[in-house]
Amino acid sequence: MPELPEVETICRGLALRMEGRRLIRVEQYRPDLRLPLPEGLPGRLTGRRVVTIGRRAKYILVHLDDATVLMIHLGMSGRMVIGDDPETPPGRHDHVVFFTDDRGVIRFNDARRFGLMALSHRDALDSHALLADLGPEPLGNDFNALRLAAALAGRQRSIKAVLLDQTIVAGLGNIYVSEALFRSGISPLRLAASLDAAEAERLVTAIRTVLTEAIAAGGSSLRDYVQSSGEAGYFQHQFAVYGRAGQPCPGCCCDSAGTGGIQRIVQNNRSTFFCPHRQR
DNA sequence: CGGCAAACCTGCGAGC
DNA sequence: TGCTCGCAGGTTTGCC
Numbered sequence: 001m002p003e004l005p006e007v008e009t010i011c012r013g014l015a016l017r018m019e020g021r022r023l024i025r026v027e028q029y030r031p032d033l034r035l036p037l038p039e040g041l042p043g044r045l046t047g048r049r050v051v052t053i054g055r056r057a058k059y060i061l062v063h064l065d066d067a068t069v070l071m072i073h074l075g076m077s078g079r080m081v082i083g084d085d086p087e088t089p090p091g092r093h094d095h096v097v098f099f100t101d102d103r104g105v106i107r108f109n110d111a112r113r114f115g116l117m118a119l120s121h122r123d124a125l126d127s128h129a130l131l132a133d134l135g136p137e138p139l140g141n142d143f144n145a146l147r148l149a150a151a152l153a154g155r156q157r158s159i160k161a162v163l164l165d166q167t168i169v170a171g172l173g174n175i176y177v178s179e180a181l182f183r184s185g186i187s188p189l190r191l192a193a194s195l196d197a198a199e200a201e202r203l204v205t206a207i208r209t210v211l212t213e214a215i216a217a218g219g220s221s222l223r224d225y226v227q228s229s230g231e232a233g234y235f236q237h238q239f240a241v242y243g244r245a246g247q248p249c250p251g252c253c254c255d256s257a258g259t260g261g262i263q264r265i266v267q268n269n270r271s272t273f274f275c276p277h278r279q280r
Numbered sequence: 281c282g283g284c285a286a287a288c289c290t291g292c293g294a295g296c
Numbered sequence: 297t298g299c300t301c302g303c304a305g306g307t308t309t310g311c312c
Contacts, residue, residue, distance in 0.1 A: 034288065034289090075288095075289095076289090076290095077289085077290075077291085093290085110289095110290095111289075111290050111291065112288080112289045112290050112291085113288075113289055113290080114288065114289070154281095155281090155282095156281070156282070157281085157282060157283080158283095161282085161283085267283095268283075268284075269283095269284070269285070269286090
């Protein structure tokens with residue numbers, strides 16, 4: 001479900017509500033999500049104070065005052081829902097619920113259970129198995145045209161598949177890959193190794209701007225994503241291609257002479273949306 | 281190395 | 297109304 005902009009938006013909402021608060025109770029309603037939940041999870045969190053909420057790729061990182069870090073991945077359908085009534089009983093698909101010392105309630109809700117939680121120690125976080133192989137943050141200084149070009153060199157896979165690979169760059173998902181490729185004018189079908197330096201540069205710029213704009217809009221709300229506040233994000237109204245098969249390409253607006261509009265194709269078993277006329 | 285399908289699981293909308 | 301089908305923001309695994 002959520003890609004980097006949605007996770008970033010959720011983190012910001014959680015930070016406002018959780019930083020500085022003590023967890024006075026944690027309830028767990030099932031033993032597993034995509035993976036087993038950590039052994040003794042409620043006991044290891046109860047009584048701890050939340051120091052900061054951070055993010056790495058699509059992981060929410062809850063830093064606690066004993067140097068424990070709770071790592072949360074939302075999978076496709078996971079949500080972190082903030083409430084203010086500790087008496088409300090858990091809803092359908094609420095799997096873990098956190099209660100704070102100021103009567104706050106944060107519910108991890110995940111219908112499909114593709115999400116996961118794990119625990120780490122602050123000092124071992126970067127080498128944790130879930131994070132160790134992740135590529136650079138696309139909005140960080142380590143992500144630039146030179147590095148991307150180096151990562152693409154020799155790759156005989158489509159640029160679409162490579163951008164979804166979290167070890168190349170961490171945080172993009174199916175929506176923002178399509179949007180970034182559109183903005184850079186590069187076809188999703190191109191082999192990664194075929195991009196030249198100028199195209200890598202355009203792609204880096206497109207990735208950074210689309211993510212930045214999406215964060216500013218509070219993410220994209222399709223089926224079930226909402227911010228922790230319950231509000232929807234609104235970047236979906238700015239999609240150029242995602243989910244717009246058959247509609248006119250916003251970049252070909254003055255050329256109505258049958259460019260075919262936005263096409264939907266399937267790559268690596270996932271939908272890709274693009275304009276074959278504009279993306280080469 | 282890379283493509284491809286399936287797996288994990290539930291919900292929703294479309295079409296009959 | 298109720299059924300089946302296809303689709304969904306992610307990631308992993310196994311097979312060719």
